[in-house]
Amino acid sequence: EERDVENSQASSLAEFRDRKSVTWVDVQGLGDVEILKEVGDTFGVHPLALEDVVNIPQRPKAEEYDDSVFVITCMITAPELPEVEVEQISIFVGSNFVVSFQERYGDVLEQVRNRIRQGKGPIRKSGADYLAYALMDAVIDAYYPVLEDLGEYLEELETVVIEHPTPDALQAIYRVRRELLVLRRSIFPQRELLSALIRDENLIFRDSTTPYLRDCYDHCAQVIDVLETYREICGGLMDVYLSGLSNKMNEVMKVLTIIATIFIPLSFLAGIYGMNFEHMPELHYKWSYPLFWVVIFSVAAGMLFFFKKLGWLDREEHPVNISKTSND
Amino acid sequence: EERDVENSQASSLAEFRDRKSVTWVDVQGLGDVEILKEVGDTFGVHPLALEDVVNIPQRPKAEEYDDSVFVITCMITAPELPEVEVEQISIFVGSNFVVSFQERYGDVLEQVRNRIRQGKGPIRKSGADYLAYALMDAVIDAYYPVLEDLGEYLEELETVVIEHPTPDALQAIYRVRRELLVLRRSIFPQRELLSALIRDENLIFRDSTTPYLRDCYDHCAQVIDVLETYREICGGLMDVYLSGLSNKMNEVMKVLTIIATIFIPLSFLAGIYGMNFEHMPELHYKWSYPLFWVVIFSVAAGMLFFFKKLGWLDREEHPVNISKTSND
């Protein structure tokens, strides 16, 4: 027997509690404390757990009570990249029911609902523990598209940072780093809670569900691996950015130095022959002026040759071209 | 039977020791060693523990004695953000009493007193272990408003650092980092002590109190998570600050280079025609002077075009605008 009831009265839930089939009550929005309390009372949610449902944000965790398990997990969405939104989902699992509390309307669990409605996979044949697993799995699977988007964002950022190290790029790196911190803070405790569920024996999560939890744990570990990689990439981008700044400064200083170094001595020479001493024999020779130009050009050419030799006039003249050695 | 006695004589405490109901003795201020000793003797506080009460600051810890548990914890207040004040609270828990010692008058435990006076929650019905938990929980809950204030402070600092990287901002970052170190040093051992209380069996903290201690432990872990995040944010802000400095330097150098690079060659040209050689035919042509201006403007325009091409004349021309790719 299957039923899909929406916006039901909290009072009508009592009848589901004692059925043999599995009941999933999904509460979206935590505004009405009365309803929460009624739902909690109906399914025997521990007062401490109910407090954790309301006082958000809590740290993801799993807590075992006499005949139920209480899990807090974190749902991630990223409507505006790179900003990430975190929503707490509290899941209360009994032997024949699952009660989930969400902060807001809208979630990443649609796929679970579809599988229930269409009866796909083992979800309809399995117990409340499998359903709880399915919810946790959906929550963790929702990290993947966000990570992918962040990965692409980082790749585009990489191009920008390498080619145009502007302050905008710096801020983008900084923002990504901050969001990665948010993601880490939400995913690390979930790994702990999954490992606790797998390790500790309890009455709710049966042995048959353990491989699924292990699978979920592996995904969690993979998400963490990717996050750590992204963090290191951000650190690397920061280094690239900073040395990009130094490089730009070097370029600017080189231009200034080349121009100044060429023209300051020449201006001095011109200044010499602009002096008004009475006895300056050079001023009166016929070839002085053309000779002066010759000197000027010689000095300028000498300077340019000197800078050429210092390698200041070429850009990036030493590409790293390393031939792969054969290895077999 | 409930009593709320203030400023009682230490000598009058003996009668409370042997009652069945739970007694909480709260000693504020450690100045009078005699009183401390009398209170300690009355409730059988171990001499080593009493030494730790007086020799502040001690590292937060939990120690088990024959029929009592001694807990040192750290109370945080932040009257002047971002500076943080730490005060040691030593809690000595017996089977039917709790003795707490505070460094100074004033604390974060008012909420616990209210719950006792109003008889709200399980605090009046539970034993000394629950009361001790309530005190430790109040101490850890007092971290939250401080963390929130620090979070807001960091956010404002972020705006300041990104827009005006002044030395003041640097010092603010440095000060926040130092205070975060103080907070870490006080909260890390509290996690250890809670985990020890949960893990180790002892006669004082009963099984019924364990879920509460676990809850307290979770809050502690969350505080640590937030602190670590703040630390990383501070590190990120430092990077942003330093590259802000480099950017400012780049801007300054660009202005200097543009001005110098345009005018130094022009000045050289003017210097040329300020020379007093007798034989300088250009000086005598009618169109020389206007032509000179034409050359001047051409050179200046050429330079500006060159700088334009180098991208030195625009600011932040490469905003990072990365379209979110759809993922479903």
Add this chain to the structure above:
Amino acid sequence: EERDVENSQASSLAEFRDRKSVTWVDVQGLGDVEILKEVGDTFGVHPLALEDVVNIPQRPKAEEYDDSVFVITCMITAPELPEVEVEQISIFVGSNFVVSFQERYGDVLEQVRNRIRQGKGPIRKSGADYLAYALMDAVIDAYYPVLEDLGEYLEELETVVIEHPTPDALQAIYRVRRELLVLRRSIFPQRELLSALIRDENLIFRDSTTPYLRDCYDHCAQVIDVLETYREICGGLMDVYLSGLSNKMNEVMKVLTIIATIFIPLSFLAGIYGMNFEHMPELHYKWSYPLFWVVIFSVAAGMLFFFKKLGWLDREEHPVNISKTSND
């Protein structure tokens, strides 16, 4: 009895399942889901495992099922240094068969095939667990040539960075770091899975295979050691690069400062005697002009002497020549 069948029909595999001898089915390319399913069904691959085969990339791991072990591992190739390609190989080990799934055609297992065909070593005499070990070992051995190439690449990079710190070199460092992250992400979980296989008792991997797995584990640990060393070397190269930039800047600034500091005062002197005041007695003395040149050269020589004393005119005058003290 030995057989080496290529491109066989999936349907014809059933007969191998029940033989006593060990069968290795190697599926290259994951395009045809039907075949994968048929192979999976034939050898009793758990649906969750089969999902992991197809949904690449998975994190390397070992999972134990009732009468089989499922291992995911990562094959590394580096056709275009420093870029690294990762390919997932999923290995399903039963008591008398090994089924491996590869993402693409082409692999690093040729050496294993040769040993089977030539009957070299214990591979033909041992069970499916030894074969599985041989595959994992070949996968990990394939890291060595890549690491060696990366090591040589880093050495060449070192020369480049020390001698010519160009932006190209920076990007090369950055790219190597990123590839090292990829390698780490693939090898760390393999160490975990090997340690789990060694530690946990299971029906498939027998005690006689344990020394081989330990050997494989040691290689894995060595790969990780080398990777960590490379990472630190990259960090060191980054520092060298950045200080190379600073050094270049210093050189540029020194040239500018020397030229400007010498000629700006001289130009000022020339400017003085280019003034048109009526009453400037110096202008009319006979020795003024030669004397002027004397002054000019004295000032210039004084400046140069000053710079010499500051050590600005020499390069690298303090080589670190530290004599080894004898120690016996």
Add this chain to the structure above:
Amino acid sequence: EERDVENSQASSLAEFRDRKSVTWVDVQGLGDVEILKEVGDTFGVHPLALEDVVNIPQRPKAEEYDDSVFVITCMITAPELPEVEVEQISIFVGSNFVVSFQERYGDVLEQVRNRIRQGKGPIRKSGADYLAYALMDAVIDAYYPVLEDLGEYLEELETVVIEHPTPDALQAIYRVRRELLVLRRSIFPQRELLSALIRDENLIFRDSTTPYLRDCYDHCAQVIDVLETYREICGGLMDVYLSGLSNKMNEVMKVLTIIATIFIPLSFLAGIYGMNFEHMPELHYKWSYPLFWVVIFSVAAGMLFFFKKLGWLDREEHPVNISKTSND
């Protein structure tokens, strides 16, 4: 019966070995190998342990022998801040004696001697294990004044670094960091050894001494916490120093740029009218010269206005003044 014998002959020690009361032999200075050997033989010190006494410095550790425990610990003094001196104290504890070996004359154990002489506290009533604890405790307590001095030193350094980032300050930071490394290297193994003494059962250290060892362990952990905090503070000071340098550079560059940017164009203008072209009509107008000055001042004022707008003329105009939000 109590005796306090100084400079006794090594040979006369044998009589103390077999007494019931506790004997403490304190050997200061390791020059005379014969005496060391004689003392060692008298009290049955293991040859390996005696080697460790002489071959200094050893890593702090605790080793258990059949009927004795051998402890190596590290005494810290800081006569010349921030330099720290480390001296090894080897303590050999039997059931009724303690033999301690010090590198040099002079130590931090005077307080223990006083307590023994005055019979204060439990030291005279307890066994050799308590005495050994008292020595280890005195050694660890001697870290506190050094840490306090270092803390004050760091605070003064902080003021210096923030106000005058000179190379001297950098070297001071560097030296403090090096001394902190020395302190860490000496205190970390002491924590290990204490934790081993507490954890491992042995015949010498009885259960009644365990709370004291735990207390000592807590002090050790606190010393480590403080050291780690100091290290992070040093890292922070380094950052402050480096950005202080950048700030100073920015200030220098701004002055140069402002002066150069204002006067270089003006000099160009003056150069224009210093040219000797025959046909320069402006030279002959009556108002040219005053007008020239007007132009000069307009250009200078424009430049200054421009710099004002860039914020280059003010210092630290954005103090971080963040009002504390109320939180209750």
Add this chain to the structure above:
Amino acid sequence: EERDVENSQASSLAEFRDRKSVTWVDVQGLGDVEILKEVGDTFGVHPLALEDVVNIPQRPKAEEYDDSVFVITCMITAPELPEVEVEQISIFVGSNFVVSFQERYGDVLEQVRNRIRQGKGPIRKSGADYLAYALMDAVIDAYYPVLEDLGEYLEELETVVIEHPTPDALQAIYRVRRELLVLRRSIFPQRELLSALIRDENLIFRDSTTPYLRDCYDHCAQVIDVLETYREICGGLMDVYLSGLSNKMNEVMKVLTIIATIFIPLSFLAGIYGMNFEHMPELHYKWSYPLFWVVIFSVAAGMLFFFKKLGWLDREEHPVNISKTSND
């Protein structure tokens, strides 16, 4: 019965295998695979172990076989400081023999040979396990002189870096860091292997040898402590070097700025009176020229005063002189 046979035939070794006394076979040089195989066969070296002997470098490790233990360790020499050479020594320990394989001729084991020949210490009276310990101990003791030399090298480097931060010094730091990485990679696994030998029960290493192994382990831990300290010192030197560069740049920029800031305005003034306007009344006054010099000197003096006030003319005026506070 004692024999010391050099360059014996591999075939003649069989007779030693079955004796009661301990036999040490030391193979130097791995060129002749036949000999290695013969030696291996004679003493029952496992094929996997023999492979590890030949395929160098292996990671140091200890492996237990049925009646033997196989240890790979790393010998360090530093003929050309700071470069470090690593040589693998594989030690195969049976109940009455030790077979060691070295990569090359020449080693650090001479001291062990001397002790055997001279019969000093317990080495002749103890079993094969003690001999194996003696070899491992000699290998680890050989780290000490290298560390001492590196320590002196670092100290000299420190002086160089603080006084003359040249690129040479940077490369020296970089090279030391790389060699420290090599040392770490070789010593860390040796600690693991020693801890495994101490922890795991095995038939070869008897309880009486355990204190020696623990001693060896302690030395290993000390080597690691020193290496970590050196690494941090290198990091600190890097910081000092980088800020040394910044300081030098600051000095260079200050000189430029002071000279330019003083002379550029003065040159402008000179340029003013070099103009050829007809109507410049100042040119004709008698006191103009002397007055001009007065103005020049006033401006220059004002500038210098301004720079003095900014503190640009003094060097290191704020030495960190912090008086030690008394603490007793």
